[in-house]
Amino acid sequence: MDPATFEVRLTDSALGDLHEIDDYWFNRQEPDRGEQYVRDLMNTAEAELSSPDRARRGRLVRAAILPETREILVFKGSYRIIYRIAAADGIVHVLRFWHAHRDEPEGV
Numbered sequence: 001m002d003p004a005t006f007e008v009r010l011t012d013s014a015l016g017d018l019h020e021i022d023d024y025w026f027n028r029q030e031p032d033r034g035e036q037y038v039r040d041l042m043n044t045a046e047a048e049l050s051s052p053d054r055a056r057r058g059r060l061v062r063a064a065i066l067p068e069t070r071e072i073l074v075f076k077g078s079y080r081i082i083y084r085i086a087a088a089d090g091i092v093h094v095l096r097f098w099h100a101h102r103d104e105p106e107g108v
């Protein structure tokens with residue numbers, strides 16, 4: 001039986017992405033904007049991926065190394081949240097927070 005909610009866990013790569021986003025805006029003299037992006041991405045991941053039904057609606061990533069890697073587009077498609085579901089454990093592992101204008105992330 002599926003759990004009522006999934007636990008959302010961030011991988012080291014996802015945490016690194018959040019740090020890069022924060023650093024990017026800090027270096028542009030807009031630290032508040034970076035902090036807001038980080039908060040919004042984390043809150044969106046939690047809200048969308050903790051629901052098993054919503055998490056399963058994410059589209060499959062075609063070029064993924066790992067099977068069943070999914071993504072959702074957020075912020076009008078400007079960011080991709082890339083993740084894998086470990087349904088037996090009741091966990092969603094967020095692999096990357098990726099800006100849509102960047103090349104594909106490696107190792108996903």
